[in-house]
Each structure stands twice: as structure tokens, then as C-alpha cells.
Amino acid sequence: MARTELDELRKEYGDLVAVNDVSLTLNDGEFLVLLGPSGCGKSTTLRMLAGLEDPTDGEILVDGEVVNDRGPHRRDFAMVFQQIALYPHMTVRENISSPLRANGVDKDTIEDRVQRTAEMLDIGELLDRKPGALSGGQQQRVAIGRALIREPRAFLLDEPFSKLDQKLRIQLQKELKRLQEEMDVTTVFVTHDQEEAMVLADRIAVMDDGELQQVDTPEQLYRFPANEFVADFIGNPTMNFFEADVSHGTIAVDGVPYDPPEINGHLESVRRMAARPEDITPVPADDADGLVATVELVEMRGTTTYLIVDCDGKELTVLQPDEQRIGEDDHVRLEFDFENVSFFDGEGDLVRQTEHDRTETSIR
Amino acid sequence: MELTKLHNYSRLVTRAAVFAVIGLWLIWIWGPLVWDFFTGLAVNPQTDPPQLIPTQFTLEHYRNVLFAEDMPTYIRNSVIVTTVSTAISVSVGALAAYALTRYDPGDGQVSFFILSMRFLPPIAVAIPIYMMFVGIGWINTWRVLILAYLPIGIPISTWIMLIFFQRIPKELEEASRIDGWSRIQTWRRVVLPLAAPGISSAAILTAILMWNEYVLALVLTTTKEAQTIPIYLAGFVTTRGILWGRMGAATMIAITPIVILSFLAQERLVAGFTLE
Secondary structure, eight states: OOOEEEEEEEEEETTEEEEEEEEEEEOTTOEEEEEOSTTSSHHHHHHHHHTSSOOSEEEEEETTEEOTTSOGGGSOEEEEOTTOOOOTTSOHHHHHHHHHHHTTOOHHHHHHHHHHHHHHHTOGGGTTSOGGGSOHHHHHHHHHHHHHTTOOSEEEEESTTTTSOHHHHHHHHHHHHHHHHHHTOOEEEEESOHHHHHHHOSEEEEEETTEEEEEEOHHHHHHSOSBHHHHHHSSSSOOEEEEEEEETTEEEETTEEEOOSOOOSOOTTEEEEEEOGGGEEEEEOOSSOSOEEEEEEEEEETTEEEEEEEETTEEEEEEOOSSSOOOTTOEEEEEEOTTTSEEEETTSBEEOOGGGOOSSOOBO | OHHHHHHHHHHHHHHHHHHHHHHHHHHHHHHHHHHHHHHHHBSOOOSSSOOSSOSSBOSHHHHIIIIISSHHHHHHHHHHHHHHHHHHHHHHHHHHHHHHHHHOTTTTHHHHHHHHGGGSOHHHHHHHHHHHHHHHTOTTSHHHHHHHHHHHHHHHHHHHHHHHHHTSOHHHHHHHHHHTOOHHHHIIIIIHHHHHHHHHHHHHHHHHHHHHOOHHHHHHOOSTTTOOHHHHHHTTEETTEEOHHHHHHHHHHHHHHHHHHHHHTHHHHHHHHTTO
């Protein structure tokens, strides 16, 4: 098994910096998701790892050895493409056995592995068909089969499910996660879909504008976003942002003072605050101080219900409390769970509350 | 009731009109060929122009052009010049088209430049080419014709294949590289098979162009040592009149190889033109 590292990897296209000095270590057997909006450099990073793009600068190391100059056929990574990219003139059997034939594996072994892989992915019936005769989901299974068959150093997947409908996507996500755990093979999965990332990942590397923003477990990313971009990008519904100013134990949220029971750490540098819907409690408006808002919409989402409220012209999403029902046009006062909200400084970086110091440190 | 009748009637009229147009088109395309065919078989087609359906048939003209005259020599010249110039055009064109779809540095400018070579009418370059090759004594050889045909054949075949190579997703090549195949192996096992319809289309169209080329052949060749079929056919128009019978027979023979080639490759050609 292999340890793979990206060391200050950089890619420029003319004046455009697509990937800006990304350093990242893939732990053996982990499922790492590269997450970010389109154009953030995540696919380019993956393609450099695969050997399909040449880095402008920086190194790719496998077991300490620089592999920059090795072509994609000599890196032993398997890859699944967004465009599926099955060979249309070959049968499914020829498609999935392609990597083995390329490496001169003998015929009996190939047939054996083809059968096992087909069984794993439930595509045994399709072996003699051509890709054109398969549905989108079947094609993507075959593409995954072509990657699985070879026991590679790592799997690289570039938005493999983005073109499938949601039901199929969720099913394939589950299967992929199960297979990955069974085979215990290092996996890098690129997506722009944060929910997909949360479902699949052991760790998520969030990218924006060519730069790595944060690498962390899904839970840590959700609870402790390293900066405002991550805070805004992770979670659905998204976080609510406020201006914040902390002095003498009082927090002014959008200019309205709150007296939290206890705040820890050095929060003098705080300029902004972000709160998840579940960290804001709407209570019926009373005489107490606090931000007031009007409920505009009650949004049912299965087990949870969100309230879309208007707070002095700003739209916020908060959780409908269990104990009391709040309806449309109701006036509410907003209370915050200050232990769980995130504070950011003038640069947009997270300001830690000491109590939330974590065992695992986030990387910038 | 009345309405459906009217409807059926108007459909009938539309259909008749469509068939009439197709019929006229077929006559326009095939008429001269049919005329040639019958003229080649007529006993004495000396009326000018010859009658369409002759009264008496003979194979005399075919015997004449094939055995008494030198048509086989001209056929040999045409076959050699066409085959070699087509082979070179398609080979160079395939590489050029592939390179242009994958690495075009000029953002379409290069492919336009290649096509622009075709803007010159052949007669405009025929004389300069003649002057050049007179100097080195290559006039009236196969190689001068082959060389003169390449600037026509390479751009045409490049442009035809360009479309086909553009349609091969680059992810297929990337997938093949990831699978462990080298660049050359990838070209052979992925690119070539998928481009095959395009390559045969380019080959056939280029071959037809070369086979029928007249102007350059007229200027650059002087005797039957190197002259091609079109020159031979034109020779039937003499100062003492047109030799209709032999011309008809020779024309039928001249088009035969191209027709056979097209039929052999028809499946691929159709696949090629429907781009599937």
C-alpha cells in the first residue's frame, strides 16, 4: 500500500492560476473528497495526480518518490470520469479487462477477475454488450468496474455521478462507499456537491479559487469551518451570517447586543458570526432584547421544518422548535446558541473558542 | 368525410411532387451516364449527338479501347498516381487532423490555413509547377503528378478527418492511458478504430478527386508514359469529330474502379456521413 503526497502543487494556464500551491497527504485506505464550486481547481488537482495534466510547479510523491515525470500509464492509479469514457467499439468485457490486458496479465486470470468484478457490480449479464446498449447507470457501473478490476494504488473519481438522476446517484454512492471499505483502497473523489461529499468522505478537502481552504472530517467541517467560505459552502440550508462585535462580555449581533452566559477565548478580533439554522432559536416576540424577525415561509423537509424569516431585510433560515409551532407572519425574537456559532475575524478566518479546541487540527 | 378525401388528395399531390423532383434529379445525374452506356454499345453512333437508344448493339468499342488502343496504359498510370497520392494524403491528413484536434496552437487558424490552400484554382498553379519541374526534368512522370496532387489531397483529407477526430472524446484516450496503455498503443486501439469511418471517407473522396483530375495532368504530362484516364478520355474529341462509341466505352471503364470502391466502402461511407 502506498502513501501519496501532493507538495505545493501548482497549475497555471497563462495568467490564470488554476491550482495554487496545494499540499495534501492521502492516508492509506482513506476516502478523501475534493470539494468545491466549479472552477475551483479540484478536477485539475485530480488530473495532475493522475498524470493527465503537467503541474506548473510542485511535486507529486508516491512512497517518497517523485512521479511528476511518469505518464498516466505508469502511475498505477485507476480513474472514473464524469463523461464515463467507455470505449464504444469494445464490449463491456473488453472495457473492464482493458487495464489488465495493458499490463500483460494472463488470459485465465483476466477472465477470473472479470467474473469477480462483474459479480461485485452486478453487471454479469452485460459482459458481451457494447456500452451504447447500456443505460446511464449501467455504463457508470462498467466504468467503475474498469477501475476496480485492477487493485490500483488509488482510485480517482472525477464527479462520476453528476450526470445520473438522484435515485441512481444515491444508490451508486452507497455501493461505492461499501466497495471502498471492503477493498480498503485509497480513494480521491471530486465533487461540487457538498451533500455527496458528506455522505462519502472520511476526510473532505475544500477548495476555492485554486486554494485549499480546509481539510477535515465531515463533522469537523460542519461544526468548525475554518473560514467564511467553508462555512457558507458546507451545510444545507446554509449558515446565517451576521456582523458581530465582541466587547466586555457582550456580543453585538448586527448591532443588537446579546449577553451570552459564557464566552471563551480571545474574541476581540471577531467581526462576523455565522450560525446554523439549528443554532438559532426563534421565540415569540416579547419585551426582551434581541433581533426580531418576521416569518415569511414555513418549509417542511421531512422530519425537520425550517422557517424562512425576514430580519430587517435579511433572509435567515432557522429551525422550527419542537415545543411550539410558529406560523407564517408571526413575529419572533432570535436567540443564539453562542457555544456553537462560528466567529470570524476581519480576514474571514475562524476565531476559535478555546472550549472547542479539537484533537484534530484543521489545516489551511 | 369530404375533408378526409380532400386531405388524402392533397397528400397524394404532395407525394407526386416529391417523386417528380426526385425523378428529375435522377435523370439529371444518371442521364448522361445512361447515354454513355448505350453509346458505348451502339454499332455506329456517328450522328451528332448520338441517339440515346441505339438500334443495334456491339462490344466492338470496348474491344477497341481495351485491346487495340492503349487504355490499359492510362489505367495503370491513373491507378498508380491515385493510389500513391491518396495513401500519402490520408496518412499525412490523419496525423494532421489528429494533431489539430488535440494540440491546435493557433485556435483554428492552422486548420483554416490548410483549407485556404484549396482556394487557388489549379490552373493558377499548373504553369508555375510546370516551370519548376521542367528545370529538373520531372515533367511527364508519375512522381510529378503525385507531388502536384498532394497539395490538393492533404488539405481535403485533413478537413474531412478533422470532424471525425473532433468527435472522439479525449477522455477515451485519457481512460486508455490510465488503463496503462502507452500513447502509441492508445492511438492504435482507441483513436484509429473510432476514426475508421472518417479515414475511409477521406480516402474515397480523395481518390475520386485524384482519379478525375484533369487540369494538372494536362499540363504536367505529355505522353501516355504518364498521362492519366481523363486525358485519354478527352483525346476522343478530335479535329475530325468526336469518337462517340469509343468515348462511351472508355468512360464506362474509367468509372468502374471508383464505383466498385464506393460500393465496397459504402457501409463505412454512410456511417461516416451520418457521423455515427
